Amino acid sequence: MFGGIHHVGLLLTSEQIITMAPDTSSATAGKKLGSLKHWRNLGQNSLALWGECQGSALYQVRVELSSLTLHCSCPSRKLPCKHSLGLLLIAATFPTNIPVTEPPEWVSTWLAKRTATSKRKEKSEAQPASPTGKPSAAQLKNAEKRLLLVQQGIERLDLWLNDLIRNGLASVETKPMTFWENQKAQMQDAQAPGLALRIQRLAAIPHASADWPAKLLAQLGLLALLTQAFHRLSQLDASLQEDVRQLVGWTLKEEEVAQRGERMNDEWLTLGQLVEEGERGFTQRIWLLGLSSQRAALLSQFALNRASFPQLYLLGVQQRATLVYWPSASPCRALLEMREGEAVPLRRRFAAFKTLEDFLADVSACLARQPWQDRFLCTLQDAIPTYISDRWWLCDRTGHALPLGGEAHWRLLALAGGMPIDFAGEWDGEKLTPLGMLVDERYYTL
Amino acid sequence: MDAIVTAAILGTGQYPVLHVKTGTPVDALTSQLPSDETERTFLLTAGAWALYFQAGHVAAPAPTLPSPAPSEQLAACSPEGELLMESLLRGEHGELLSEALQRLQQAQLRLPPTLLPLALDYGTRSTALRAALFCVLGERGRWLSQFNKAWSWVAQFLPISDDDASLHKTEPLWDEGTLGQRCELLLRWRARNPALARERLQAVWKMEKADARTKLLATLEHNLSPEDEPFLETTLDDRADSVRTLAASLLKRIPSSALTQRMIARADALLDYSQGTLMITLPQDLHLSRKEKRDGIEDSPRGANVQAWYLLQVLPFVPPSHWEARFCLSPDELIHAAHSTEWEDQLAQSWLQATIRFSAQSWIAPLWQWCHQHPGSAATHQALAEHMISQEVAEHYVQQMPPGTPEWNAVLPLLPSPWSADFGLAYLDALRTFVTTLTSAAYQQSYEWYPQSNPWYQSLSVAVHALPAACFPTALRPWTVPDLEEDVADQQLSTRREVWQQELQRFTEILHIRQRIVKEFV
Numbered sequence: 001m002f003g004g005i006h007h008v009g010l011l012l013t014s015e016q017i018i019t020m021a022p023d024t025s026s027a028t029a030g031k032k033l034g035s036l037k038h039w040r041n042l043g044q045n046s047l048a049l050w051g052e053c054q055g056s057a058l059y060q061v062r063v064e065l066s067s068l069t070l071h072c073s074c075p076s077r078k079l080p081c082k083h084s085l086g087l088l089l090i091a092a093t094f095p096t097n098i099p100v101t102e103p104p105e106w107v108s109t110w111l112a113k114r115t116a117t118s119k120r121k122e123k124s125e126a127q128p129a130s131p132t133g134k135p136s137a138a139q140l141k142n143a144e145k146r147l148l149l150v151q152q153g154i155e156r157l158d159l160w161l162n163d164l165i166r167n168g169l170a171s172v173e174t175k176p177m178t179f180w181e182n183q184k185a186q187m188q189d190a191q192a193p194g195l196a197l198r199i200q201r202l203a204a205i206p207h208a209s210a211d212w213p214a215k216l217l218a219q220l221g222l223l224a225l226l227t228q229a230f231h232r233l234s235q236l237d238a239s240l241q242e243d244v245r246q247l248v249g250w251t252l253k254e255e256e257v258a259q260r261g262e263r264m265n266d267e268w269l270t271l272g273q274l275v276e277e278g279e280r281g282f283t284q285r286i287w288l289l290g291l292s293s294q295r296a297a298l299l300s301q302f303a304l305n306r307a308s309f310p311q312l313y314l315l316g317v318q319q320r321a322t323l324v325y326w327p328s329a330s331p332c333r334a335l336l337e338m339r340e341g342e343a344v345p346l347r348r349r350f351a352a353f354k355t356l357e358d359f360l361a362d363v364s365a366c367l368a369r370q371p372w373q374d375r376f377l378c379t380l381q382d383a384i385p386t387y388i389s390d391r392w393w394l395c396d397r398t399g400h401a402l403p404l405g406g407e408a409h410w411r412l413l414a415l416a417g418g419m420p421i422d423f424a425g426e427w428d429g430e431k432l433t434p435l436g437m438l439v440d441e442r443y444y445t446l
Numbered sequence: 447m448d449a450i451v452t453a454a455i456l457g458t459g460q461y462p463v464l465h466v467k468t469g470t471p472v473d474a475l476t477s478q479l480p481s482d483e484t485e486r487t488f489l490l491t492a493g494a495w496a497l498y499f500q501a502g503h504v505a506a507p508a509p510t511l512p513s514p515a516p517s518e519q520l521a522a523c524s525p526e527g528e529l530l531m532e533s534l535l536r537g538e539h540g541e542l543l544s545e546a547l548q549r550l551q552q553a554q555l556r557l558p559p560t561l562l563p564l565a566l567d568y569g570t571r572s573t574a575l576r577a578a579l580f581c582v583l584g585e586r587g588r589w590l591s592q593f594n595k596a597w598s599w600v601a602q603f604l605p606i607s608d609d610d611a612s613l614h615k616t617e618p619l620w621d622e623g624t625l626g627q628r629c630e631l632l633l634r635w636r637a638r639n640p641a642l643a644r645e646r647l648q649a650v651w652k653m654e655k656a657d658a659r660t661k662l663l664a665t666l667e668h669n670l671s672p673e674d675e676p677f678l679e680t681t682l683d684d685r686a687d688s689v690r691t692l693a694a695s696l697l698k699r700i701p702s703s704a705l706t707q708r709m710i711a712r713a714d715a716l717l718d719y720s721q722g723t724l725m726i727t728l729p730q731d732l733h734l735s736r737k738e739k740r741d742g743i744e745d746s747p748r749g750a751n752v753q754a755w756y757l758l759q760v761l762p763f764v765p766p767s768h769w770e771a772r773f774c775l776s777p778d779e780l781i782h783a784a785h786s787t788e789w790e791d792q793l794a795q796s797w798l799q800a801t802i803r804f805s806a807q808s809w810i811a812p813l814w815q816w817c818h819q820h821p822g823s824a825a826t827h828q829a830l831a832e833h834m835i836s837q838e839v840a841e842h843y844v845q846q847m848p849p850g851t852p853e854w855n856a857v858l859p860l861l862p863s864p865w866s867a868d869f870g871l872a873y874l875d876a877l878r879t880f881v882t883t884l885t886s887a888a889y890q891q892s893y894e895w896y897p898q899s900n901p902w903y904q905s906l907s908v909a910v911h912a913l914p915a916a917c918f919p920t921a922l923r924p925w926t927v928p929d930l931e932e933d934v935a936d937q938q939l940s941t942r943r944e945v946w947q948q949e950l951q952r953f954t955e956i957l958h959i960r961q962r963i964v965k966e967f968v
Contacts, residue, residue, distance in 0.1 A: 014529060028538065162485035168457020214447070217454045218499075221492030228490060362500040364501040371497050387593050400505035410563035413593065415943045417559065417586050418514030429500055444560065 022307035033086025035078035043101045153190020164378040194249035242327040261324040271424040272435025297334040297378035316443040319343040332371035346443040352379035354397045378427045382420035405431030468495045515589035521554040527966035547578035548968040602626025632665040640669040656686035694742030698763045698786035709763040719773040724783040728753035761796035766806040777812040794825040831858035841869040855901035863912040870917035897945040925950040
């Protein structure tokens, strides 16, 4: 009744496969290729699934089942491409038409290469990497140089902030864009891109809302707290030091995160994703929740255009995996180190806050640990979304509500029907952005 | 506004503030900041203040919640059905949406909640499908529509079922419902108790606006009888144009009404019969009197033949039985007599319309016989389009025509849909034979083979919707257009072949989807 891929690896329904499409034209094209007449040499084994699709040329598609890695020989940059979608749909709707056979050479070579790469990765992780072992003289010198630049940059920033507050926010109203952009450029030159980003965000505040002076003051204050923390870095806890360094602009490579970060193995639920457009491209945020640990985690990736994020994540599924958090006083961002077992559609009620008060208390606790955190995963049991007097609200069972950001949450309203559901969303201090909801043992991403 | 914000707007230079008070516990901390760094201390205080409020954010009290949606009475369609409906609602092969919605309704299924916003938006854009969409919205869909003004069209439909018990409880709806709902109510009452429906309408008549009066009056079309005549006569002088026209057309359908008697009188002046010939006297010019206009006779449009126009304004409103009585002739004889006049076509058309209007059973066969002898006439097409004859008879008629001709293609769309299985199979058979004749020699021979103007090509878009489910297996057997011969390399010819192939492929694709629709919604 529910089409599914019935074997080791994945249990996906056609609906879920369609949601993986990066845009509607891919979804349509993928559906068209989901009929057997386009496919030849279909096959599967315990590791992979494959087939050849007759499009404008003959394309070879391979799927590695445990990680849902897709590879197609077509030139499209979209991930997943329409041929990959088509193959997954075939597997979901006509499972018996895919015989279990020996993989052809082009599949086994690909699988072998992938195991080699992952072995290499594991090997390099097992060996002590040189950065923390014995940094070379050149690396030390560069680090010193950068530290000096940043310190000087921050000193100038503090002076600039003092000037700003001395003249008053009223004077900011008439300032041209260059006022902000010059300071931003200075911070970039000082190798403090994190601070440059904060200044860019400051620039957007004047006149963006009725209460902009209060908002601007708040952000300026937080920025001052940050530079203050930087001045006193050695006096902070080690984990908070990591946060401050990252906020100023030092980044960690994934290998470093893998070494220093906190590991967490759990059944992780992918609750949903948000994509934001920035100056240079698109940022994707995917929120996860650990089933037993009840820890939230954020996967983040960047791409130049919407349809080509490097890593593909299934939404609305539960899978055992190991995540590694970026070192932080309030760990949030993580990377996915290893998946184990099947990805199963999320059906059971997940541990969520019972009231908004509980959730906001948790937010306070996070802020107490890391004051500059600005995004939080909100999960709420028995929540009722509603639309009254042109405003969207999410109400909890105690009669309190938080505003929903954005507009036209009709699907959310339709699925809930005024009854309590389990809700997941992202809170930014002012509004909730819906990620997904669980209704009648089925998880819908929004 | 907080004191700290005011101070910030003015600036610490203007208004030197030492240890600005935020009025919160934060002050205990910030009072420890150095006093000699005014700006820095101010900023740090602002930071602490901001953080205090962020961490202390409290959720607002919730607004009063509207009542939740009532529980559903119909079952939702299957997940595969959901996928299918989603692609139809998004516009893929949207012309099949009507069929899909019908089948959903017949199967007593509803759309799943996740598709409701899509369906409601569709109804906002397309008025034609609103009734069909309404039937599959379920309780959740109707509940949802209250939140969005664009979806207010849903309120025009009646959410109660069509049985006696629920109809008794409809007083509040009649008094306060939307116009659409009240019209539907009237229709249902009219089906059971026409007199009661008319009385209810009469009771509120004077208070209704023109638009409402027109729509409500139109419901009297059902179960129209001479009893309705007195009321209708009064509405013949209504203030609104639309109401007057409607009243006239309704009265013209009652054979015994005064209006019809007046029409008969006018017609009697036109037609006479003596010594085996039918004589027709038509006025040269048309100067309509006020009485004639009141009775619904319209001015002729510019360029139209005035006499033919007048004939068609009067004659169709005379019950055919009148002529049988007056001239003591049978329908056959009357039709035969028309042959020798110069107005044969118009007479046939008029009598045809009159036959349909007054359900004159004895005229159907003779008129149809006449149609057989005059295949391309307007009357024939009207007979088919109005379903004057049974589907069997209509299909038989069309089957007598040689397929693939323009005349055949003209009547094909007029047949009732879906076709009978026999007719469908015969069509497919002839189509297959035709496709085998698509050789390069054929492409070259005449303009007819230019695909889009070929009647067979045009018939495909009619057939794809009219073929019944029983014919699907036959229709879905592969269609192959013959390959061009080896030595023929003409670009034009291969383009024509391409066009045929694509159209046949589209034909197959749409039939596949129709097959899925039949399979899923059962």
